[in-house]
Amino acid sequence: MENLVQIAMANVNLQAIMPSLVLSCFGMVLLLVSVFLERGRTAPVAWLSIIGLIITGLVSIGAWNQPQAGFAGSVVLDNFATFFNITCLIAAGLTILMSDSYLHREGYPVGEYYPLILFTTAGAMWMASGTDLMTIFLGLEVLSVSLYVLAGFFRGQIRSNEAGLKYFFLGAFSTGFMLYGVALLYGVSGTTKVAGIAQAIAALPDAATNPMVIAGATLLSVGFLFKIGAAPFHMWTPDVYQGAPTPITAFMSAGPKAAAFAAFMRVTYISLDSLQTDMSALFWLLAVLTMTIGNFVAISQRDIKRMLAYSSISHAGYALVGMVAWNEIGFSGILFYMLVYTFMNIGAFAVLVLLGKKGEDNLTLDGVAGFGFKRPFLGVALCIFLFSLMGLPPTAGFTGKFFIFAGAIKAGYIWLAVIGVLNSAVSLYYYLRVMVYMYFRDPVEDYSWVKLEMATVVSILIAIAGVLILGVIPGPVMELAKLSVF
Amino acid sequence: MADYLLSFMTFFPLLGMLVVLFIPRENGALLKSTALVVTLITFVLSLPLAFDDVFTVSGGMHYREFYEWINIGNYFQMNYNIGVDGISLWLVMLTTFIMPIAVLSTWNAVDKNIKGFMALLLLLETGMLGAFISLDLFLFYIFWELMLIPMYFLIGIWGGKNRIYAAVKFFIYTAVGSLLMLVAIIFVYYYAIQSGAPMNGFGIQEFYRLAIPSGAQYWLFLAFGFSFAIKVPMFPLHTWLPDAHTEAPTAGSVILAAVLLKMGTYGYVRFAMPLFPEALQTFIPMLATLSVIGIIYGSLVAMMQEDVKKLVAYSSVAHLGFVMLGIFAMNMQGMAGGMLQMINHGVSTGALFLIVGFIYERRHTRLISEFGGLAHKMPIFATVFLIITFSSIGLPGTNGFVGEFLALMGAFESGLRWYAVVATSGVIFAAVYMLWMYQRVMFGKITNPANENLSDLSAREIVIMLPLILFVFWIGVYPNTFFEKMNPAMEQLLNQMESRQVAVVEQVEQPVMAKYLDIK
16 A cells, blocks of 8 residues: 555656646635635635736746656646646636626625636646646546536526536536547557557557547547537537626636647647548538638627627637647647637626626627717727737737638648638628627717726736737747747 | 838827827817827928939838847748838828828818827828838738728718718728738748748748749739729729718728728739739739729719719729729839829829818718809819819829820730720710719809808818819929839839749749649
């Protein structure tokens, strides 16, 4: 027994899980803290969570360029993981900033909300650093379970309940698929290590036609594709995004999605490297499908949250273009794009958080008529985010898309890039329409309920800074993204 | 100072925009005067360019500024790479010249959200100047798209009844074109890298020397050409123009006509044609046909308009047809005529939109049938209007004559002889629709009692029109001022296109990407 412990400890390298460890500890302590606070007082928990995120961020940055592997090689803290960690931490931070006033307005000032966000983030970070399918799965579950709760957090609201339940059932279903895929790949290779599977598959003479490999790879991909909301596994997104509390929607569309992309990329590019041609072809199809479905269905939406849900599907499609490219520019393009998307999408949701009345029934196109003139700051902010989502310079949305499409073109997927930019052209219409209502229609309301809550404004300002800086001087961060790919 | 003149000039309006943003929104007069002062200073800043004799001796790029901007190892590199030559010089001058006029024209016309209006105008100026001076395709693309945003809001917020439709249509048309161009830009870039050609970021001067196989050239030319053709606009991609022009506020229409449309023609001259000369040869008959159709069609439709502003908008389609025809002649006369006609169109159509604005401010209608006999009540206005009408028709002695004559002559002497013959009828049509409109609006008896009490042009309005009239005659009588600075650059451009065509025949090694474009 003692021997076993020693052997196990020998492989443990706490350094490798330090960021998520710190964050989880913060989460657990904060759970306790919120018990001792009087009912309805959540601000201290929020601020402590922010501190936790910042400390975790510093720990993560400390690991830059010093890759650490631990737990018998099932976890690694490399630049790739760090880049995604930072992205997820930023997403969580911006979300928490906009949450407190929101929770009070909606009548659910409950402290557990913040630790749950921290757990989700910790799970996301495990996914990003997992080099064993089991670690990745573990991270995915931690992330998912916390998110199920968060999506249904407003237990008195039917829509929120629906979001939680729907996400839970479909999510459970998709993880089932994923586990099945893991099992099949294990059957082929005898290991769940990402690198081990790569060797085993490369050694197979008939990898590309081996039914177990194909079924395993496909089922595994289904699990990831579900999490990133790619077609045809996108059905849950609109309802969940619309029903979940707005800050959670914002978070879900950025942090967990980035983490899912991280794990997906690691598994695909390392384990399934010998299947490149087939996987690229598959991704090509999925990217086109995802972009097109997302954009075309978004056109007919009148609810802005739902519209942004479909838009987030299409953005997953753009990121998949980077997966198709299967080259360094495409990889680092995804990293960069996920960071950019975090800023622009969470920023847009933060404006919606301030704009909404209790219950948020007014977040429709008609509900923003003349908003831009009545609330100039929020109007301009939302415009910046929407222009970025469209991919117009000088915003980060442009540089991000440029990066990804450049990868695709360099790899020779010119038609894919053409389809991609034509899709962006389609998306112009529904993003512009929000601005049409905001500025070109006369206001019917005076928007007197819209208060510029300090913390939310801070998160909006950070997001604007992110969008503009990454748009005008993308060089340094692109360089980091370049250093992050394996 | 001279080292940073271009940058300073380009970004000065942006600085002005930031100032405007800090002025309280209630203080309309201060907002307007700030914008006016900023645009005037920008104009003064650009004056040294117009008086610099270096353009008369050398056709290359001057006032160069070069900084590395984004450099990601072997991924890509973009530079802040700017400069002017004789081709862009006058377009830059036109921009800085027309902006104070546009600001002045808003003095009484814009009363809601003056702050937003002025801020957007200034942002637009930076975008336009930046696009004209960019020597890096990536930088150009950024400025090119940057122009879109302010114009969209100018039309959408301060426009007429149908403004939403017009604004969205304008935006989507232009953006679709430019997105395809983006793909082409990236493709050229990686093509150049893979073929091992010496590169300098997305610098166009290096791209000019690139030998691109003809198969790829066709596609790339189509992507660039499509984008610019929308902006020009060439038939049949022109349908956004009448909508945007008619709905835009006066200042917006003036800028749209005077500068934004030139982006399309300039794009052809600077990018699409010299980058893909071989494809150009193939497409010239088609493009020239479209230009001629644009001339005839634009004129005929203009003739039938009941709204003065729509009439002017359609006349733009026709005028730009002349510009394109001149450019596609690919000889000195045609090119010079086309280039000069760009400036002319900016001056005279800009002036026409201002004139439409004057009567709209007085009567709040633009229907020709509402007017008649205005000459009795507004003699100064009648004179000004007549001069501009003549300039638009292209009467000898005015600027329009020189440009159209040279463009047509160039086309006649090139392979486009029969196109020129057909296009010349457009000049006659122009006389018909302009004079007919002038007659119905200005002459005869006053039939509509609402016109009895119209006041003549105010001092401000005369000040707006005088510089434009000055240039109508200056260019009409002594165009050499402009030609002498344009010619060296155009000669260089034409030579370079010729030598490129020869060079393209000697094929370089096939880069990997070429196989995707079905290149033999």
